[in-house]
Amino acid sequence: MKRDSRLSGVLHVLLHMAERRDPMTSEALAQAMQTHPVVIRRILGGLRDAGFVRSEKGHGGGWTIQRALGDITMRDIYDAIGRPALMAMGHRTDAPGCLVEQAVNAALDTSFRDAEALLLARFAQVTLAELAADFHARMAARPATSVKDHIHG
Amino acid sequence: MKRDSRLSGVLHVLLHMAERRDPMTSEALAQAMQTHPVVIRRILGGLRDAGFVRSEKGHGGGWTIQRALGDITMRDIYDAIGRPALMAMGHRTDAPGCLVEQAVNAALDTSFRDAEALLLARFAQVTLAELAADFHARMAARPATSVKDHIHG
DNA sequence: TTTCATGTAACTTTAAATAATACGTGAAAT
């Protein structure tokens, strides 16, 4: 399995956008994330459709956040990127005729469902404003002088 | 990401073994699991080292369970197969110096750690005996006549 | 001594995420 890092990627990108007043280009965001501009457009595309960010073409264009950070939770972002799988484990067959497999799947499914519910509940409790505040707290605890010293690019 | 199904696979195999008195060969287990004998040996190898099963070579050889089903929990099995990742998401390590990324990772890690702890706690509460009982209950709720009608192979 | 069955290493295939390429659309600057 290749671990999915879209959620952390999107959150990272959004917080970087939040530190700026002007639109940020996919190019600039990609550089900050050490990835490709197309990847940025793909993951932000879902957020645009959900109304969290706006994109503008042409000179001076780029991406801007459309809602107050306090009104966006990690759960919102998770939903907007298409609710990718949270659990790394599945089972071999979905509709098994084998009753042994049914018993095993039932036990695993129950546990995984509860763990997922816990995760989503946690996600819903964390807003981007809180993440931004955490970032600023980390910055204050450091000797460097400005925001620019703490973010890449 | 390719979902990991080793845990469900091992549990499945163990319950099948539990339904028999004689050793089961990797060949027979593989047929029941629709997979390859080598895969069976690989996943059972860890359990053998942990003392949950025993393997014997030669005529009449194969795999047998070494402990009472009530003394083996799903958590034991999870540990014995090497504690594979439970969560499908990781975070990018591209910019570890970035405080924004640190803030995001901290929030995600907290949630994921709690979800993993919940999962492992649940695993520790379920014994193979309970899974076997669930299997027999499912069998009793069905019109077919014998164990053989409900397990593959 | 032949056959059966596990023990393992090495290699191939597969699934999902990510990266890269190429080309299209629309907006602003000149």
Added chain:
DNA sequence: ATTTCACGTATTATTTAAAGTTACATGAAA
């Protein structure tokens, strides 16, 4: 108007870990 900038997206390639496969060695029983 035309050029430049920046997003939109389809297509293809790369990467990673799991799963499958092959090959050969070891050891026990017939």
